[in-house]
Amino acid sequence: MDVRNLAVSRYDLLGGDDIDSHLAYEFLYKILLDQNDITNNEFSFSKKEKIVISRLKKIAKSLKEGIVDKVNWHINQSNQSQDNIIDWDSIPNLSEIQISMPDEEIKVANKSYLISNISIDAKTFKKFISPFIDKESNQDSREDTYNKISIFTLLESILSIATITSDEIDFVLPIGGSPKNPFIIDAIKQFFKNADILLPDEKEIDLLVSKGAVLYAKNLALHSSLPIIPVTPDKIGILVKGENFSTIIKAGVQVPHPSDQNTYIESEVFSIPKTNQVTIPICIGSKSRIYTLVRISSNELGSSLKIGMMLDKDKILKMKVVSGKKDIPYVFNNPVSVYQSSNNEINIVNENFYRYGKAIKERSEDATEKQLQYAISLKDANRYSEALEHFEKLAKSED
Numbered sequence: 001m002d003v004r005n006l007a008v009s010r011y012d013l014l015g016g017d018d019i020d021s022h023l024a025y026e027f028l029y030k031i032l033l034d035q036n037d038i039t040n041n042e043f044s045f046s047k048k049e050k051i052v053i054s055r056l057k058k059i060a061k062s063l064k065e066g067i068v069d070k071v072n073w074h075i076n077q078s079n080q081s082q083d084n085i086i087d088w089d090s091i092p093n094l095s096e097i098q099i100s101m102p103d104e105e106i107k108v109a110n111k112s113y114l115i116s117n118i119s120i121d122a123k124t125f126k127k128f129i130s131p132f133i134d135k136e137s138n139q140d141s142r143e144d145t146y147n148k149i150s151i152f153t154l155l156e157s158i159l160s161i162a163t164i165t166s167d168e169i170d171f172v173l174p175i176g177g178s179p180k181n182p183f184i185i186d187a188i189k190q191f192f193k194n195a196d197i198l199l200p201d202e203k204e205i206d207l208l209v210s211k212g213a214v215l216y217a218k219n220l221a222l223h224s225s226l227p228i229i230p231v232t233p234d235k236i237g238i239l240v241k242g243e244n245f246s247t248i249i250k251a252g253v254q255v256p257h258p259s260d261q262n263t264y265i266e267s268e269v270f271s272i273p274k275t276n277q278v279t280i281p282i283c284i285g286s287k288s289r290i291y292t293l294v295r296i297s298s299n300e301l302g303s304s305l306k307i308g309m310m311l312d313k314d315k316i317l318k319m320k321v322v323s324g325k326k327d328i329p330y331v332f333n334n335p336v337s338v339y340q341s342s343n344n345e346i347n348i349v350n351e352n353f354y355r356y357g358k359a360i361k362e363r364s365e366d367a368t369e370k371q372l373q374y375a376i377s378l379k380d381a382n383r384y385s386e387a388l389e390h391f392e393k394l395a396k397s398e399d
Contacts, residue, residue, distance in 0.1 A: 023060035066099035264308030
């Protein structure tokens with residue numbers, strides 16, 4: 001059997017915890033505010049995130065798992081085949097399928113807040129999960145602390161990179177918690193009309209990822225090779241005159257790329273405007289996703305230049321700038337939201353964070369603290385370029 005990686009999605013951080021977060025912020029947190037007759041200004045950003053939302057996420061996870069189990073029980077009682085799209089008309093009114101939980105007391109500083117009568121019905125749960133199974137991806141958004149992105153955004157991205165359609169897929173293997181969620185599985189069945197959905201055994205669901213990791217590591221240790229070669233999740237290129245995206249490394253190509261690591265994939269030759277400094281935006285996927293900038297002094301340049309890129313076996317993006325026959329030095333922050341940074345780059349990032357953080361340390365306004373925590377969350381997610389830009393703006397606004 002020939003097993004190859006045709007495509008991998010850049011939406012690698014999506015998961016069930018995003019649903020938990022959505023329920024915590026948009027459902028439970030609003031109930032907490034209403035029941036305690038308080039506003040969002042009651043909590044600082046850090047206390048809200050670290051104490052309140054953290055507790056509400058655990059409640060949300062329990063509610064999600066409880067309502068999913070109840071809906072599955074009703075589906076099984078209706079004697080429906082697992083291979084077919086769910087006939088929701090044969091299920092009792094979704095608003096009558098409910099799950100409840102005991103009251104919870106949340107202590108913040110020296111004050112207690114009670115959230116009581118905690119319950120959710122299947123109809124309400126379906127409404128809250130709808131952004132994650134929206135076939136048109138019309139509800140996609142990146143919130144401050146979680147992603148509200150449809151699984152079909154991910155699937156369409158993968159299919160586009162692989163240049164195949166959903167009708168050409170023969171088998172789909174859901175893993176993690178998704179096989180337990182009937183709303184997700186039903187949406188997947190409707191999307192992959194010609195595919196068999198391979199639902200794992202209940203006992204195997206939580207072990208599939210860890211078993212795969214063990215087999216992957218075993219193959220690497222015994223044979224010094226990867227069982228499945230990684231590929232680029234998105235195209236990489238530069239933004240050129242007229243705000244056009246010029247692709248240098250394509251999506252879906254095997255890593256390392258090119259296979260001959262003594263060469264670079266080179267762009268076309270670009271003319272250079274007369275200016276003190278040339279700034280080249282490095283883009284991932286599209287012209288709207290600028291992850292970092294290359295800055296070059298015009299003193300080093302001739303009348304034209306070209307960019308060379310390569311990805312090594314560790315998925316590190318390497319670049320060169322050539323003007324005439326000469327390699328040109330440049331300032332470059334690796335777009336580590338997609339690829340791993342070197343230790344030196346991470347040290348530089350951390351130094352900048354310390355410097356910017358010190359500049360705004362004394363600011364206590366809730367809005368500023370919220371923005372500060374957002375910048376830190378970007379850093380923790382390895383989205384360094386975005387985080388530094390955000391942090392720098394905050395530091396300058398203090399001056």
